[in-house]
Amino acid sequence: xxxxxxxxxxxxxxxxxxxxxxxxxxxxxxxxxxxxxxxxxxxxxxxxxxxxxxxxxxxxxxxxxxxxxxxxxxxxxxxxxxxxxxxxxxxxxxxxxxxxxxxxxxxxxxxxxxxxxxxxxxxxxxxxxxxxxxxxxxxxxxxxxxxxxxxxxxxxxxx
Amino acid sequence: xxxxxxxxxxxxxxxxxxxxxxxxxxxxxxxxxxxxxxxxxxxxxxxxxxxxxxxxxxxxxxxxxxxxxxxxxxxxxxxxxxxxxxxxxxxxxxxxxxxxxxxxxxxxxxxxxxxxxxxxxxxxxxxxxxxxxxxxxxxxxxxxxxxxxxxxxxxxxxxxxxxxxxxxxxxxxxxxxxxxxxxxxx
Numbered sequence: 440x441x442x443x444x445x446x447x448x449x450x451x452x453x454x455x456x457x458x459x460x461x462x463x464x465x466x467x468x469x470x471x472x473x474x475x476x477x478x479x480x481x482x483x484x485x486x487x488x489x490x491x492x493x494x495x496x497x498x499x500x501x502x503x504x505x506x507x508x509x510x511x512x513x514x515x516x517x518x519x520x521x522x523x524x525x526x527x528x529x530x531x532x533x534x535x536x537x538x539x540x541x542x543x544x545x546x547x548x549x550x551x552x553x554x555x556x557x558x559x560x561x562x563x564x565x566x567x568x569x570x571x572x573x574x575x576x577x578x579x580x581x582x583x584x585x586x587x588x589x590x591x592x593x594x595x596x597x598x
Numbered sequence: 599x600x601x602x603x604x605x606x607x608x609x610x611x612x613x614x615x616x617x618x619x620x621x622x623x624x625x626x627x628x629x630x631x632x633x634x635x636x637x638x639x640x641x642x643x644x645x646x647x648x649x650x651x652x653x654x655x656x657x658x659x660x661x662x663x664x665x666x667x668x669x670x671x672x673x674x675x676x677x678x679x680x681x682x683x684x685x686x687x688x689x690x691x692x693x694x695x696x697x698x699x700x701x702x703x704x705x706x707x708x709x710x711x712x713x714x715x716x717x718x719x720x721x722x723x724x725x726x727x728x729x730x731x732x733x734x735x736x737x738x739x740x741x742x743x744x745x746x747x748x749x750x751x752x753x754x755x756x757x758x759x760x761x762x763x764x765x766x767x768x769x770x771x772x773x774x775x776x777x778x779x780x781x782x783x784x
Contacts, residue, residue, distance in 0.1 A: 456744050480773040485741040487722050487776060492742040495639035504630035507656060508623050511663035518664075 445477045455485050531588055538584055545577060621663075630659065633676050640743065641683055644735040646727065650690065658683040680743070681753045684735065691731055725775035733768035740765055 451472060454464045460482065461469055472478045546553055621629065637658060642651035661682050667675060726734055732754075739745045739753060747765070751758040 452744070480769055481741075483776055484737065484769055484772050488738060488742040491643065491722050492636075492639055492738075495642060496635040499635040499638040499642075501630070501634035501638060502652075502656060504627040504634075504659075505623070507630070507659045508626055508663065510656075511660045514660060514664055 445475050447471050447475065447478055448481065451478055451482065452485075455482070455489070460486065531591065534584065535588060538581065542577065542581065626663065629672070629675065632672075633679055634659070636676075636743065637679060637683055640680065640735075640738055641687060643726065643738055643742075644731065645687055645690070646734075654683055654686045654690065657686055661686075677745075677749055677753060680739070680745075681755075684753050685755075687731075687735070721776060725772055728775055729768065729772060732764070733771065736761065736765050737768050737772055 447468065450468060454460050454468065457463070472482050634655060638651050638655045641654045641658075642648050645651055645654070658679060662675075662679050665678075665682070667678055729737070735754065736750060739750045740747075745753065747758050747761045750756075750761050750765075754761070756764070
């Protein structure tokens with residue numbers, strides 16, 4: 440028996456689809472099915488599965504279509520809201536990255552003073568003389584921004 | 599390589615739901631009326647679990663309504679629905695089981711299924727149970743739903759050439775099991 444099937448297979452399938460087996464089927468096709476192992480096998484399985492399909496379809500008890508329609512609408516709304524929130528989240532991430540980059544840039548620019556502060560060799564008075572009020576302003580800005588971002592993220596995650 | 603790995607990612611069904619539905623509620627109600635029972639029958643017989651088939655069928659329709667549908671017309675829509683159902687079934691098989699299906703009480707599957715005692719099922723059930731899930735799926739699509747190899751390939755994500763060979767093997771095994779049970783040609 441070849442796995443590619445028999446030349447009569449399509450005709451046999453058409454008969455099966457029309458529900459004409461065996462009563463409405465041409466006699467020569469019936470004889471062929473009896474003598475061809477591939478067709479007999481296919482006919483055997485098809486008749487069983489189609490009988491099974493009829494019974495299963497009759498036994499199915501689908502829920503109301505309006506319930507599924509409502510669920511799909513709710514899911515679409517939820518997705519639309521999620522998509523609308525994406526630019527805001529992206530802006531938050533961008534702001535955070537820019538802030539970190541600014542701090543790193545500032546530290547790199549004023550590296551000698553920062554090193555001196557770390558070693559205790561630079562007093563606050565000297566530091567203020569060298570850097571002015573920039574570090575204080577930067578620290579306040581950083582704390583305010585990060586505080587705002589944390590507050591926003593906390594509120595967003597609450598159900 | 600496992601056969602499940604051959605199925606491409608379920609991109610279409612996992613895509614974000616679209617803003618507008620693919621059909622209005624009346625059209626959907628009619629489509630649902632015509633398609634829900636065949637889809638349930640397929641999912642129930644391929645999975646062997648009527649309760650699971652209920653869940654997967656509902657999820658299939660919800661995803662169908664949210665998805666961008668390729669093509670138009672009843673046949674394409676139904677095929678796409680079967681594809682979503684097949685992918686959900688496939689996902690279910692891949693998930694680790696909390697409780698093996700064998701341990702579920704029999705009435706879980708039988709309660710909704712008035713066909714339990716039919717002659718065909720008495721022969722078919724043991725034979726189907728011995729087949730691999732993929733083989734049950736392919737046989738059902740080919741012989742109960744009359745899908746062509748190309749359509750089955752579209753639904754399952756397998757190659758058309760693979761379908762032919764896999765179906766041949768599944769058919770041979772199924773026929774052997776049915777003949778053992780005395781289920782000859784009627």
